Amino acid sequence: MNLRRIFPPRVVAVWLVIYVALLLLPTVQGITGFPLYNLIFLYLVFFWITQATSWNILSGYSGYFSFGQAAFYGGGMYTTTILGSRYDWDLLPTLPVAALVGAGIAFLTGLLVFRLRKLSGEIFALFTLAVALGIGALVQNWRVLDGGRGIVLGQLDYPDLLGDTTEMLYYLGLTLAVIALLAAYVVQRSRFGAGLFAIRDDEKVAEAIGVPTFRYKMLIFTVSGALAAASGGLHAVQVGFISTDVGFGLRVAVFVILMSVVGGRRHWFGPLLGAVLIQTVTDRMAGAGYAEANQIVLAAVLIAATLFLRGGISARLVERPLPPVLGFVLGFVGTFVAGYPAITAAAWGMAVGLVVLFVPDRFLPQRRSWTRGGSAPGGDGDGSGAGTDDGIEDGHRIEGDEVIEPSDPASPTKETGR
Amino acid sequence: MNGRPVRRWAAMAVALSMVLAACADDDGEVADDADDGTEDTDDTDDTDDTDGDDSDADDDDGDASAEPEGDPITIGGSLALTGIFASTAEIHDIVADEYVEMLNENGGLLGRPVEWTVLDDESEADQSAALYERLITQDEVDLVMGPYGTGSITAAMQVAERYGYVFPHHTASLTYAYTYEKHFPTWFVGLNTHQTTPRKVFEAYQTLDDAPETVTFVTNRFPGTDFLVYGVDEGEGALEAGGGAARVAEDMGLEVVETLDFDTGTTDFSGIAGRVAEADADLLYVGGLGVDGPNLLAALEQQDYQPRHQFHQWPSPGPMLAAGDVADGATSVTIFEPFEPYLSNEGGQELYERYTSAAEEAGLDYTNPETQAGASWAAWQVLTAGVEGCECLDHDEIADWLLNNPIETVQGTFEYREDEQNYGDDIQTIKQIQDGEWYVVWPDDQASEGREMRGSS
Numbered sequence: 001m002n003l004r005r006i007f008p009p010r011v012v013a014v015w016l017v018i019y020v021a022l023l024l025l026p027t028v029q030g031i032t033g034f035p036l037y038n039l040i041f042l043y044l045v046f047f048w049i050t051q052a053t054s055w056n057i058l059s060g061y062s063g064y065f066s067f068g069q070a071a072f073y074g075g076g077m078y079t080t081t082i083l084g085s086r087y088d089w090d091l092l093p094t095l096p097v098a099a100l101v102g103a104g105i106a107f108l109t110g111l112l113v114f115r116l117r118k119l120s121g122e123i124f125a126l127f128t129l130a131v132a133l134g135i136g137a138l139v140q141n142w143r144v145l146d147g148g149r150g151i152v153l154g155q156l157d158y159p160d161l162l163g164d165t166t167e168m169l170y171y172l173g174l175t176l177a178v179i180a181l182l183a184a185y186v187v188q189r190s191r192f193g194a195g196l197f198a199i200r201d202d203e204k205v206a207e208a209i210g211v212p213t214f215r216y217k218m219l220i221f222t223v224s225g226a227l228a229a230a231s232g233g234l235h236a237v238q239v240g241f242i243s244t245d246v247g248f249g250l251r252v253a254v255f256v257i258l259m260s261v262v263g264g265r266r267h268w269f270g271p272l273l274g275a276v277l278i279q280t281v282t283d284r285m286a287g288a289g290y291a292e293a294n295q296i297v298l299a300a301v302l303i304a305a306t307l308f309l310r311g312g313i314s315a316r317l318v319e320r321p322l323p324p325v326l327g328f329v330l331g332f333v334g335t336f337v338a339g340y341p342a343i344t345a346a347a348w349g350m351a352v353g354l355v356v357l358f359v360p361d362r363f364l365p366q367r368r369s370w371t372r373g374g375s376a377p378g379g380d381g382d383g384s385g386a387g388t389d390d391g392i393e394d395g396h397r398i399e400g401d402e403v404i405e406p407s408d409p410a411s412p413t414k415e416t417g418r
Numbered sequence: 419m420n421g422r423p424v425r426r427w428a429a430m431a432v433a434l435s436m437v438l439a440a441c442a443d444d445d446g447e448v449a450d451d452a453d454d455g456t457e458d459t460d461d462t463d464d465t466d467d468t469d470g471d472d473s474d475a476d477d478d479d480g481d482a483s484a485e486p487e488g489d490p491i492t493i494g495g496s497l498a499l500t501g502i503f504a505s506t507a508e509i510h511d512i513v514a515d516e517y518v519e520m521l522n523e524n525g526g527l528l529g530r531p532v533e534w535t536v537l538d539d540e541s542e543a544d545q546s547a548a549l550y551e552r553l554i555t556q557d558e559v560d561l562v563m564g565p566y567g568t569g570s571i572t573a574a575m576q577v578a579e580r581y582g583y584v585f586p587h588h589t590a591s592l593t594y595a596y597t598y599e600k601h602f603p604t605w606f607v608g609l610n611t612h613q614t615t616p617r618k619v620f621e622a623y624q625t626l627d628d629a630p631e632t633v634t635f636v637t638n639r640f641p642g643t644d645f646l647v648y649g650v651d652e653g654e655g656a657l658e659a660g661g662g663a664a665r666v667a668e669d670m671g672l673e674v675v676e677t678l679d680f681d682t683g684t685t686d687f688s689g690i691a692g693r694v695a696e697a698d699a700d701l702l703y704v705g706g707l708g709v710d711g712p713n714l715l716a717a718l719e720q721q722d723y724q725p726r727h728q729f730h731q732w733p734s735p736g737p738m739l740a741a742g743d744v745a746d747g748a749t750s751v752t753i754f755e756p757f758e759p760y761l762s763n764e765g766g767q768e769l770y771e772r773y774t775s776a777a778e779e780a781g782l783d784y785t786n787p788e789t790q791a792g793a794s795w796a797a798w799q800v801l802t803a804g805v806e807g808c809e810c811l812d813h814d815e816i817a818d819w820l821l822n823n824p825i826e827t828v829q830g831t832f833e834y835r836e837d838e839q840n841y842g843d844d845i846q847t848i849k850q851i852q853d854g855e856w857y858v859v860w861p862d863d864q865a866s867e868g869r870e871m872r873g874s875s
Contacts, residue, residue: 150569166580240547286549289538292540
C-alpha cells in the first residue's frame with residue numbers, strides 16, 4: 001500500500017490543522033466565553049457525520065441501500081444505557097462494547113442477507129428495515145432489555161480530563177467522526193473500496209473479475225454497524241432517556257440517507273457535507289420556530305439534489321468549487337456582519353452557496369468540463385478513486401489526464417482495473 | 419495556471435468555513451450578551467447578583483397593577499407542537515400563553531416583564547433534549563418549563579440537571595425515575611402512583627352496589643401507562659418492586675380475567691375489542707391515553723358490547739364525550755375540573771375563564787380546563803411561586819424555597835418532600851361521565867354538587 005498516495009502530506013497537514021483547531025475549541029470557548037451552544041451544535045454535527053458516513057460506506061460505496069441504520073444506532077444506544085444504568089459501567093468502556101454489538105448485528109444480518117443473491121436492491125432495503133423494526137420490537141417487549149418503559153441513563157463516569165459533559169460529548173463525538181471519516185477515506189482509496197464500487201456498478205461483473213464480493217460486503221457492513229453503534233452509544237448520553245421510539249425510530253435512518261444523498265454518496269466527503277448542511281438548516285429552523293417547515297425544506301433540497309446534482313453536492317463542488325465558495329463566503333460574511341449568530345450566518349452562507357451551486361452551467365463562465373477520480377476536496381487527484389462518476393453528468397470519466405468517452409469499449413468498468 | 423490545486427484549496431476552504439463558521443464568535447452585540455449569559459449558565463448563582471442589582475424591580479413586586487419594568491425574565495421550553503402528541507400539547511401551549519399574559523398584565527415577575535419562548539420538539543424525546551440544550555446554552559433563558567410527554571420530559575430533565583436549572587414539569591408519569599433534586603412535578607399523583615392511583619379507582623368502585631368482581635386490563639405500551647398497570651420490577655428505579663393496577667386489583671380481591679397490550683399509535687382496536695367482549699369482565703380498565711379509549715369504545719360499539727364499568731387512565735376528555743352512550747359512566751382520574759372545590763383553589767377561576775376563552779378562540783373541540791390544563795397551570799404557579807418566594811432567579815434558592823414552603827395551586831396545596839423524590843400526596847380524584855358531561859364523583863367530599871359515583875346503567 002502506497003501510504004504517500006493515500007495520505008498526501010499536504011492534505012494530511014491541512015486536515016491535521018483542522019483537527020487540532022477543533023480539539024482546541026472547547027479551551028478557546030472557556031477562555032473567550034463564546035456561546036457554549038456552539039460546542040453542542042458541533043457535537044450534533046459530529047454525530048450526524050459519523051452516522052451518515054457509517055451508512056454511506058455500505059450503501060453509498062457498495063450500492064446496497066440500507067434502511068436499517070436504527071438497528072445499529074439503537075443497538076449502541078441501548079448497550080451503553082443498559083451497561084451504564086444497570087451495571088454502573090463507566091462511559092468509555094461501553095462504547096467499544098456498543099461497537100461490538102453493532103458489528104455483531106450487522107455481521108449476523110449480513111450472513112443471512114448476502115448469502116442470498118435475491119436479497120439485493122429494494123429487497124435488501126426492506127430486509128434491513130425489517131431487522132431494525134424487529135430488534136426494536138424485541139427491545140420493546142423484552143423486559144430484560146427495556147420492556148417498553150424506557151430507561152433513564154443518568155450521569156455516567158468518565159475521565160476528568162474530558163471536562164464537563166458538554167466537552168466530553170464534543171471530544172468523543174469529534175473522535176468518532178474522525179474515525180468514521182478516516183475509515184471512509186481509506187476504504188475509498190483502497191483496493192477494497194474499488195471492489196465495493198465495482199459491486200455497486202455491477203456485482204456480477206465484479207465477481208467475474210475476481211472481487212471477493214461476499215467478503216467485501218460482510219466487512220463493510222460490519223464496520224458500518226460498529227461505527228453507527230458506537231456513535232449511538234455516545235448519543236445516549238446526550239438524550240438521557242432511551243426508549244424504543246428514540247433508538248429504533250425512523251428519524252436516524254431517514255436523515256442519514258438524506259445527508260448522504262445531498263452530500264454525495266460516492267465520496268467520503270459527501271456525508272460530511274450533507275451532515276453539516278442539514279444539521280445547520282435543521283438547527284436554525286427549529287430555533288426559529290419552523291421545525292415543521294424544516295421538513296418541507298429538507299424534502300425540497302433532496303428533490304433538487306436528486307434532479308440537478310447527480311452525485312450530490314460534493315461532486316458538483318469538486319467540479320466547480322469557486323462559485324459556491326464565493327457564494328458561501330458572501331452569504332456568511334453578509335449575515336454575520338449584520339449581527340446574526342455564527343451558526344445562522346453559516347446557514348445563510350450555505351444557502352447562498354447552494355443557490356450558486358444550482359445555477360446551470362450555461363449561466364456561468366464557460367470552461368472545460370473536468371473531474372477527478374476519488375477527488376473529494378483534499379484528494380490527491382490521482383484519478384483512481386471510486387467517486388469519479390459522481391462528478392460526471394454526461395458519462396465521461398477521467399483516467400490520468402485523459403477524458404474517456406462513455407462509449408469507449410476500452411473502459412468497461414472504472415475502478416476495478418487498479 | 420493549473421486549476422486543480424486552486425479548486426482543491428477552494429473546496430477545502432468551503433469545508434473549513436462551514437465548520438469554523440459554526441464555532442466563530444458572534445458579533446460584538448451578540449457576543450456581549452453571550453459572555454454574560456455564559457457565566458450565568460456556568461454558575462447560575464450569578465443570576466442572583468443580577469437580580470440583586472435590580473432592587474427597583476423587587477420593590478415593585480408587591481404592586482400587582484404596576485407596569486413591569488426592566489430587562490425581561492426569559493423562560494424557555496419545548497412542546498410537542500407537531501407530531502403524535504400535538505393535540506394534547508396544544509393545551510399546554512394555550513396555558514403557557516395565557517399564564518404569561520396574565521403575569522405581564524399583573525406586574526410581571528419580580529416587577530420585570532416575562533418572555534416565554536416555546537420550541538417545537540416534534541413529540542420526540544431526543545429533539546426535546548437538544549432544544550433544552552439550546553435554550554440554556556444559546557438563548558440563555560433564565561428559567562425553563564418542562565415539555566409535554568413523558569419521554570420528552572424525562573430527556574429534558576437530564577439536560578436541566580446538567581446545568582442545574584429548576585425544572586417544573588406537568589405531566590411526567592415515571593415517578594420512580596426522577597431523582598433530580600430540582601425537579602418539581604405538578605401532576606401531583608404521589609411517588610407511588612402505581613399503587614395509589616389504582617387503589618383509589620378500585621376503592622371508588624367498591625362503594626357501588628354492583629361493585630365489580632372481575633377486571634380486564636387493556637394497556638398501551640406507552641411507558642407511563644405501562645408503569646401504572648404493571649408497576650415496577652426489581653431494580654427498576656428507586657421504588658420497591660410491586661404495584662401496578664393488575665397486582666393491586668388482585669390484592670383487593672378482584673379477579674383479573676384478561677390483560678391485553680397494544681402499541682402506542684394503535685387505532686384499530688377491533689381485535690382487542692373482540693377479546694374484551696369475550697372476557698366480559700365487570701370492569702374494563704383501559705390503561706390508555708388520548709384517543710385510545712374512544713377508539714376502543716368505538717370498536718366495542720361495533721361489536722355491540724357495552725362495558726358494565728369502565729375506567730380510562732388518561733383519556734382526551736372531548737373525544738370521550740363524543741363517543742356517545744357507550745362512554746356513559748366511564749371514569750378517569752383528575753386533578754382539576756371546572757367545578758368546586760377546584761374553582762376556589764388558587765388561580766382556579768382565572769384558569770377556567772382564561773383557558774375556556776382561549777381554547778374557544780383556538781378552535782379546540784373541548785374547551786373546559788381539566789387534568790392537562792390544571793397540571794400545566796400549576797407548573798407555572800410553582801415556578802413563579804419559587805421565584806417570588808426567594809425574590810431571585812437563582813436556581814438553588816428557588817428549589818430550596820419550593821422544598822420548604824407549601825404552594826397554593828389550582829389543584830390544591832402542594833408540599834414537596836425531598837425524601838419522596840419531590841413528590842407529595844396523591845391528590846387525584848375520580849371523575850365520571852354522567853349525562854354527557856364529566857363530573858367529579860369521588861371522594862364524596864370533593865364531588866361536584868349533586869353528583870356521586872354511579873354504577874352500571
